[in-house]
Amino acid sequence: MSSEDHKVSKITSEAIFAVRPISSIRFLMALVFCLSLLLIDIRFNLSNEIRGYAHDVLLPLYKIVEVPSQFINKASEIRQSNQQLKKNLLSYKEDNEKLKLINSQLKDLTKRNQELNLVWNSAQIDKEAYLLGQKMNLSSNPLKPALILDVNDPDSILEINQPVLSKEGIIGKVKSVGLRSAEVMISQDPQSLIPVISSTTRLHGILKGYGLQRKGQLINVKKTAAFKEGEDLYSSGLGKVFPPNYLVGRVVLIEDRPDNEFLNIDVEFLDLPEDQDYFLVFTK
Amino acid sequence: MNKGLKNYLLISLSLIFFILLDLISFSLTADQIKPSFFLLGFIYWNIAMPEKMNLYFAFTFGLLMDFMQGTVLGVYPLILILISYLSQRFFYQFRTFKFVQQALILFLIFLIFKFFIALDINNADPNSFSLADKNYALLSLIFALLNSLAWAPLFYVLRIYRRKWIKT
Numbered sequence: 258m259s260s261e262d263h264k265v266s267k268i269t270s271e272a273i274f275a276v277r278p279i280s281s282i283r284f285l286m287a288l289v290f291c292l293s294l295l296l297i298d299i300r301f302n303l304s305n306e307i308r309g310y311a312h313d314v315l316l317p318l319y320k321i322v323e324v325p326s327q328f329i330n331k332a333s334e335i336r337q338s339n340q341q342l343k344k345n346l347l348s349y350k351e352d353n354e355k356l357k358l359i360n361s362q363l364k365d366l367t368k369r370n371q372e373l374n375l376v377w378n379s380a381q382i383d384k385e386a387y388l389l390g391q392k393m394n395l396s397s398n399p400l401k402p403a404l405i406l407d408v409n410d411p412d413s414i415l416e417i418n419q420p421v422l423s424k425e426g427i428i429g430k431v432k433s434v435g436l437r438s439a440e441v442m443i444s445q446d447p448q449s450l451i452p453v454i455s456s457t458t459r460l461h462g463i464l465k466g467y468g469l470q471r472k473g474q475l476i477n478v479k480k481t482a483a484f485k486e487g488e489d490l491y492s493s494g495l496g497k498v499f500p501p502n503y504l505v506g507r508v509v510l511i512e513d514r515p516d517n518e519f520l521n522i523d524v525e526f527l528d529l530p531e532d533q534d535y536f537l538v539f540t541k
Numbered sequence: 542m543n544k545g546l547k548n549y550l551l552i553s554l555s556l557i558f559f560i561l562l563d564l565i566s567f568s569l570t571a572d573q574i575k576p577s578f579f580l581l582g583f584i585y586w587n588i589a590m591p592e593k594m595n596l597y598f599a600f601t602f603g604l605l606m607d608f609m610q611g612t613v614l615g616v617y618p619l620i621l622i623l624i625s626y627l628s629q630r631f632f633y634q635f636r637t638f639k640f641v642q643q644a645l646i647l648f649l650i651f652l653i654f655k656f657f658i659a660l661d662i663n664n665a666d667p668n669s670f671s672l673a674d675k676n677y678a679l680l681s682l683i684f685a686l687l688n689s690l691a692w693a694p695l696f697y698v699l700r701i702y703r704r705k706w707i708k709t
Contacts, residue, residue, distance in 0.1 A: 278629035279596060287596045287622045291603075295615030299662060304607075304614040311608040318557075322564040394564060396611045397572035400659055400672045403611025440611065447665035447672055468672060470569055 309435025426504030587628035655681035
């Protein structure tokens with residue numbers, strides 16, 4: 258019988274029973290070390306200082322992951338006929354016209370609402386105040402959603418706590434900064450708190466996240482507060498982290514539970530940045 | 542190249558490949574239930590070549606996962622060290638099990654993993670010890686089930702890879 262026929266010889270040349278597992282002492286030491294690291298990070302948030310740089314190092318991995326989807330997108334684009342593209346172009350032109358019309362209406366509205374200074378502020382767009390960031394990765398952990406952005410920031414004006422906006426409104430704030438990467442804490446994150454003001458009742462509140470695909474809640478709202486279901490919530494600007502008058506979410510449910518000393522107000526956040534590739538970081 | 546170093550590199554390469562696979566994003570729900578090839582691969586290497594998998598592996602890859610997943614630093618190293626220890630402590634027994642039995646054990650491991658990840662260690666919600674809800678529990682069950690189903694094919698693929706490339 259040749260050695261090729263001997264199956265066991267293919268698996269390993271060592272006797273498996275000679276292998277010693279990790280010693281209990283080393284395991285316990287490693288466990289204590291990890292627990293210490295965990296406690297230090299919870300207490301001092303030390304990892305926020307290095308996460309951005311870690312993402313700089315991991316950037317090539319994020320780029321590699323995008324290659325298959327980019328290839329598929331390119332292939333499907335090529336397959337699209339010219340006619341289809343022309344049709345798309347026409348519909349976009351139509352949309353553009355509609356948007357222009359809406360924009361002109363908004364301008365008219367802002368003039369009328371100068372006293373409230375609500376829409377006016379949001380229309381005053383200072384292009385220098387925004388940095389464009391490309392989405393690199395969105396962590397799959399729904400309870401700790403972290404968005405990684407690749408930001409071209411030659412002047413190094415990117416800082417921790419700067420708000421991040423999608424085309425609709427606020428989606429989070431910068432948690433950690435690297436050389437060209439930024440980790441964003443999304444507004445759905447259980448640690449996220451955003452001061453908001455309601456659109457119709459003009460009441461203030463603090464919006465707290467509870468994780469991806471979950472509703473947020475306005476916390477510590479007195480039972481006498483007159484929030485209405487369906488009204489939009491805008492950033493109030495209190496706390497000086499988020500700029501005022503940006504859309505954050507919408508009130509979807511108000512419950513007055515007898516076992517709770519506060520109102521239970523559920524809020525639906527803006528659509529998630531799943532299919533959006535670019536975001537704006539507000540730097541002023 | 543040194544045979545030992547080459548083996549370490551090949552194992553690391555396979556784990557990095559699995560990390561890349563795990564990073565591919567679909568929909569939000571699909572991302573929550575898709576199998577974690579990295580963890581499965583990590584368990585495989587601990588069972589197949591315990592002498593090659595040390596705690597440094599667990600710690601380094603754990604930190605990498607912490608950065609990628611946005612979790613508090615130390616959560617993934619802790620999980621991987623635990624998995625590494627348990628796998629190496631019981632790999633004699635585990636190797637002799639049938640695939641169904643192995644899948645059942647992995648189902649429990651992945652279910653515990655999901656609920657461990659959901660622990661509210663930052664105290665974001667003072668009223669609750671865990672951030673898991675009914676929907677999360679359901680998705681965790683599906684995640685654990687899919688991982689246990691993915692174990693057998695992954696086992697065979699990695700066994701072919703090991704026999705072809707990794708010389709002991």
